[in-house]
Amino acid sequence: MATGGFDPGRRYRRAPEVAVRPEPFGALLYHFGTRRLSFLKTAALVRVVTTLEEHPDVHAALDAAGVTPAQRRSYLVALADLAASGTIETVGEAAGDAVGEAAGEAAGEGSP
Amino acid sequence: MKLTEHLTHGLAAPICLTWELTYACNLACVHCLSASGRRDPRELSTAECRAVVDELARMQVFYVNIGGGEPTARRDFWGLIDYAVAQRVGVKFSTNGLRITPDRARRLAGGDLVDVQISLDGATAEVNDAVRGPGSYHTALRAMRNLADAGCRQFKISIVVTRHNVSQLEELKALADGFGAQLRITRLRPSGRGVDSWDELHPTAEQQRELHRWLVAHGDVLTGDSFFHLGALGDPLPGLNLCGAGRVVCLIDPVGDVYACPFAIHSQFLAGNVRSPGGFAAVWRDSELFADLRRPRSRGACASCGQYDACRGGCMAAKFFTGLPLDGPDPECVRGLGEAALTAAGREALTAAGREALTAAGEAALTAGVDHSRRSGPVPVSIGTGRLRGSR
Numbered sequence: 001m002a003t004g005g006f007d008p009g010r011r012y013r014r015a016p017e018v019a020v021r022p023e024p025f026g027a028l029l030y031h032f033g034t035r036r037l038s039f040l041k042t043a044a045l046v047r048v049v050t051t052l053e054e055h056p057d058v059h060a061a062l063d064a065a066g067v068t069p070a071q072r073r074s075y076l077v078a079l080a081d082l083a084a085s086g087t088i089e090t091v092g093e094a095a096g097d098a099v100g101e102a103a104g105e106a107a108g109e110g111s112p
Numbered sequence: 113m114k115l116t117e118h119l120t121h122g123l124a125a126p127i128c129l130t131w132e133l134t135y136a137c138n139l140a141c142v143h144c145l146s147a148s149g150r151r152d153p154r155e156l157s158t159a160e161c162r163a164v165v166d167e168l169a170r171m172q173v174f175y176v177n178i179g180g181g182e183p184t185a186r187r188d189f190w191g192l193i194d195y196a197v198a199q200r201v202g203v204k205f206s207t208n209g210l211r212i213t214p215d216r217a218r219r220l221a222g223g224d225l226v227d228v229q230i231s232l233d234g235a236t237a238e239v240n241d242a243v244r245g246p247g248s249y250h251t252a253l254r255a256m257r258n259l260a261d262a263g264c265r266q267f268k269i270s271i272v273v274t275r276h277n278v279s280q281l282e283e284l285k286a287l288a289d290g291f292g293a294q295l296r297i298t299r300l301r302p303s304g305r306g307v308d309s310w311d312e313l314h315p316t317a318e319q320q321r322e323l324h325r326w327l328v329a330h331g332d333v334l335t336g337d338s339f340f341h342l343g344a345l346g347d348p349l350p351g352l353n354l355c356g357a358g359r360v361v362c363l364i365d366p367v368g369d370v371y372a373c374p375f376a377i378h379s380q381f382l383a384g385n386v387r388s389p390g391g392f393a394a395v396w397r398d399s400e401l402f403a404d405l406r407r408p409r410s411r412g413a414c415a416s417c418g419q420y421d422a423c424r425g426g427c428m429a430a431k432f433f434t435g436l437p438l439d440g441p442d443p444e445c446v447r448g449l450g451e452a453a454l455t456a457a458g459r460e461a462l463t464a465a466g467r468e469a470l471t472a473a474g475e476a477a478l479t480a481g482v483d484h485s486r487r488s489g490p491v492p493v494s495i496g497t498g499r500l501r502g503s504r
Contacts, residue, residue: 019174021124021174022124023118023123023124024124028123030175032174032202032225035202035227037174
């Protein structure tokens, strides 16, 4: 689990190349540049990711989304993963490159 | 609930959708999933294709995998992918390389949301051409050189693993690395013309074990998540490792028919047509077939197997087209249970039944003619004009 480089004391935003699609379990994120797909598995995490930029730092975004102290650690781990894959980035600076949860290719894709 | 459970209940839209744009093809690969060759006269028009793209954009389908047939055989192909990208629907298209000229390669290198995938089924002309036809190796290699020369990085070279090329994986990896391309290998399915070639081409049990070891050692090789049945051998492979048919993926064929997955072009897996009221979105949301696929499945004969959570019973289409029950083992079950089932039931009789099912479906006017193979020799596709000669 990569946490290096992720600093929840800073302001982040969803990368501009990332689209968010609501799903019953939360949301699907797709990065058009890296072709990487990510799954946000709770509604609160979706709120956090989509409102990051409105808050001065990640902690404030977590508070505003109603994430409890007991849940905080797992949310920070998830956000660190999203930062490592470039899905979220610090404002005014490009993020690094690493492996997120899902493979770039999805299930059952065909070929002629 | 675990993510995989959510996914088996289906998503608001496919994660990834395969769209076969035409059944026309200059080749006649013996394992073609869509049994392509002749253009279907009922093919979606340019305007209808654009309407499908509009709908995919509204549903936020992030990208489509375009294939065929040979998709570049359509005269409106390049315009359609430009249109898709303009609507922010990414495109990955599969081609045998015929029309990837130096000029086209340069234009593709400049694009942002278009990925090119060249199909190749062997590291040598001998192995490749036995499956894909004479000259196809040369055509594919020329396309790869054109893409590499144009500075098109990270294009994909897509291999269907067979008994004859599984020993060439290292050479294929070296080929991809040499071009700065990504290697993608996928599973041979007994679908389309594969009904007739699968017996001779599918990897042996020992080759499957080798393949699994190789994939575990090469986590950067793409697989389209197609080898999840090998998970029962031990180490899991990267990816979602589940059958996404009708839940996470589906297929739109050239006449607009929507099937549960790219390996199941058969009336039994036909969910609807994009030309019907409500279009593709209504098919995805309301089809009875998809609703059924999204319900919990019976584990049938696999219920007592300790490996079920790893392989989930394997591939529905592989079972169907080899005549095996859908709630039993995959024909390539790594424990040998599928092979035993095939032998017990009499492989020949089952294959004949599979063919009959195909023929019956082909004759029913309701479905797209399932087999678009040409009745006589190969039909050349002329590069300059983009016109198919004698495609009927």
